[in-house]
Amino acid sequence: MCGIFGFHARSRQLLEAELEAATDLLAHRGPDGHGTFAAQSRDGDWQVGLGHRRLSILDLEGGAQPMHSHDGRYVISFNGEIYNYIELRNELTMLGHRFVTQGDTEVLIEAWRAWGENCLSRFNGMFAFLLWDNHTSRLIAARDPFGKKPLFVAHAGEAHIFASEIEPLRQFPGIDDRLDPDSLREYLSYRYVPGPATFFKGIAKIAPGTFMVLEGEKHTTTRYFTTPFSHIHPDITDFDEALRLFSTELDKAVQLRLRSDAPFGAFLSGGLDSSMIVALMSRHMDKPVSTFSVGFDVPGSSELPYAGEVARAFGTHHHELSVDLSQFASVWEEAVLRRGAPVAEPSDLPVLLLAKKARRDVKMVLTGEGADELLGGYPKHRAEPWVALYQHLIPGFIHDLLIAPCTSALPYGLRRIKTVANVAGIRDYQARMVAWFGGGDAKLAQTLYNGPPASRLPDLLPFTTDETTSALKRMLHFDQTSWLPDNLLERGDRMMMAGSIEGRMPFMDVELAKLVARFSDAFLTGAPKGKRILRVLSQKMLPETIVNRKKVGFRVPVEQWFRTGMAEQMRDLLQSDDATIRQICNANEIDRLMSEHLEARHNHEKILWALANLEQFFRVFRPSIN
Template sequence: MCGIFGFHARARLSLDAELDAATDLLAHRGPDGRGTFAARSPDGEWQVGLGHRRLSILDIEGSPQPMHAHDGRYTIVYNGEIYNYIELRAELAERGHRFATQGDTEVLIEAWRAWGEDCLPRFNGMFAFLLWDNRTGRLIAARDPFGKKPLFVARAEGAHVFASEIEPLRKFPGVDDRLDQDSLREYLSYRYVPGPATFFRGIAKVPPGTFLALDGDTVSQTRYFTTPFSRTTPDIDDFDEALRLFSDRLDAAVQLRLRSDAPFGAYLSGGLDSSMIVALMSRHMDKPVSTFSVGFDVPGSSELPYAKQVADAFGTDHHELAVGMNEFTSVWEEAVLRRGAPVAEPSDLPVLLLSKMASRSVKMVLTGEGADELLGGYPKHRAEPWVALYQRLVPGVLHDTVIAPGARALPYALRRVKTVAGVAGIRGHQARMAAWFGGGDAELAEALYAGTPASRELDPLPFAADGAASALKRMLHFDQTSWLPDNLLERGDRMMMAGSIEGRMPFMDVGLAELVARFPDAFLTGAPKGKRVLRTLAARMLPEAIVKRRKVGFRVPVEQWFRTGMADQTRDLLQSGDATVRQVCNAGEIDRLMSEHLGGRHNHEKLLWALANLEQFFRIFRPATG
């Protein structure tokens, strides 16, 4: 788990200083080691620079980077873990490949030597890497299937530049870091920027499941993975068999992710997903699991008691962090800086605080991220299959003029009813996917946006699931190609790495996703709270109270804080005369949202959080808006 930087540029450019400076901007991602490498292509026309900051997890003393192949042909900088490296190493050794280290980095190099791009689907892990071929002068940039590890790319004059985070790219000469107006508009609808775009015109995300090949002036991009939910027909119709297969695969995914030469533990929320990970970890460890939980000092807003219940049940070495408003706001700017964008969810900040605490005793944790997006755990997953019937029965004009306005007028306590009633009538699949998790409907987003109409189309992949077997599978495809890589997994990487912690996510195992795609919908949402197959397994392993408790999610009490201790800070961010957000958004609409929320008439916490973070982003990065 590390931070990487690299460029492929014309040889005439002098970039030695940029290589060193950019590498050091990633020091928080890798406090244990540093290295750089520079070379020219065989024809002398091109140069490459690679930088690496290391957080040592595997082969702590023996795998420094940049790493060179034993024969000098390849040089790599790599961020992530190939969990099945031991099996791949044995297979490659049988083919005659030589190894001088015990880690996974050299396995990656030799796998590329053996299989080329066909090695990528063989990797069970999370990764982003830059691989330079000293013989051919070809640079490969690749990212893991689900996008757990980040990789950004920028185009400058005579150069392509890559990095694990955005800040080093902005420092590179010639990169266009002006505000992307289309991304601003998309952020107001989604509360995150759908890939491959970012908030900066000249910086993009390398898409998940994709690799780039740079060879002189030629640049090609190839997608090697698409989610199985878009292309798999369910063929497992016996629930007991599905449960057995799921149990075995999830257990194997957890066990594989316990491979580490550094101390590790688990983040435990007290919810079903992380509790199951801790239960499975306990099976395979000969000492107590180190667990870490975060909650809040606001009555009714903390899940710490539930996490403690699970910790006691499995005898873990448990650590708790109670976060107050002051601690929360103390890392707000740092979170925005590390994200390279507005922080989409308030939960990013307590994850950052928890990671700083956990890093004092461990270097890696397992987490429960991705279970809802794999197994249909949100109310929207149970509602979406009924949308087509609703739209056949309810005329669009009735929904738009009566039902949707009525839903908006409902109190926030009925937020799930509000969401379902408001979203179900949206005819367009793309607009509906945005609305399920957006802070408001499309009409409100348009009212907030003060710029010019959009000039680009969104990446079609998240909305292109014609091979999906059902409306549910189509939605899960969207979640796994947009919501996860562009929001939730960004939180997991950026906030944990800001605290120098590696996060591993067993539910994001590709083999597990391939299996679950073969299940009928009833094995997923065929339970009152969703995730039927997981709940059935959990009933055999977890305390009954944890299995039966209502899903509440990781809710930060910003609703109350906006009205109390954060009120002045929020007013400064959103209503001060020099606030950039008032220039790029409709100031009158911002004032209305503030007045209604602070006056207790409505709860606009999602939109106010999105807007306040937008202003934080402008103050930290100061992108030109023209």
């Protein structure tokens, strides 16, 4: 786990001087070591630079980067882990390849030498890397299938500049870092910016499951992976067989992620997903698992008792962090800086605080992220398959005239019913996918934004599957190509790496996803709380109270805090005379939302959080909005 930086440019642009300074802006991602490399193409017309900040997890003594191959042909700056590196190393050794280190970085180099771009589909892991080939003068930039590891690219003249985070890219003259109005509009609808865009016009995300090749003036981008849910259809119809295969594959995914030469543990929420990870870790470790949990000092807003119950059941070495309002607020600006964007979810901040606490004891943790998006764990996954029937029975004008107004008037405590009722009436598929997690209130987003009409068409990949794919699998495909890489996995990477800790996510295993894509939909959502196959497996491994308890999610008590200790800060962010947000959004609408929330007439925590973070983003990055 590390931070990487690099460029490919005309020699006359001479970016070499900025290489080390830009790389050091990623020091939080790699406090254990640093290095740089610079060279010219064989014809002398182009230059390349690579920078690396290292968080040492494997081969602590021999894994320094940028790493040169044994013959000097290749140089790499690599962020991530290749979990099956031992198996690949053995295969490559049998083919005659030489190795002088013990980690996964050199395996990646030799895999590229042996198989070229086809090696990417052989990797079981999370990665982003820049690989320079001295013989062909080609630079390869690649990102893992699900986008667990970030890689951004910016253009300045004839230069391509790459980094693990946005901040280093903005240091270079010639990069267009003006605010992108289309991204602003999308943020108000999605609550995040869908890739490949960012908030800055001249900075983009390298898409998950793609690689880019730069050779002289030529540069091409190729997709090597699409989610199994987009094209694999169910062929496992016996539940007992599915359960056996799932149990084996999940256990393997956990076991692979225990490969580490540094101390490690697990983030434990007390929910089903992270509890199952801890249970499986306990099978394969000869000492107690170190577990870390975070909660809040507001009654009814903490899952710490549940996490403690799991910790006791498996005899873990347990650590707890109870976050109060002052701690929460103290890392808000840092979270925005590391995210390179507004913080989409309040839960980012306690994750950052927990990472800082865990770093005192471990360098790596396993987490339960991705289970809901793999196994259909959200209410929307159970609702979407019924939308076609609802729209067949209820004409659009009836929904708009009668149902939508009635459900909008329901209290916040019935927010899930409100969301389902509102979103089910959206006929356009793309708009509906966005609305499920955006909150279903596209009209409010339109009312808030004062900017120009959208000029950019959306990336169609998250909305595109085989025609025969089920409604559930189409939604899971959207989750895995948009919601996960551009929001949830961003949180996992940025907040943990801000605390200098690596996060590994067994549910985001490609082989596991290929298997689950072969299951009947009923094996996933065929239970009242979803994730049927995981729930049945967990009954054999977890305390009954954890298996059967109500899913509450990781809820931060911002509703109360906005009305109490954060009220003045919210007024400053959203209602002060110099607030940028009031220039680009409808100030009267902001005032209405604030008034209704502070007076407890409505709960607008979700949209107020989005707006307040937008203002924090403006204050931290100060982008030009012209």
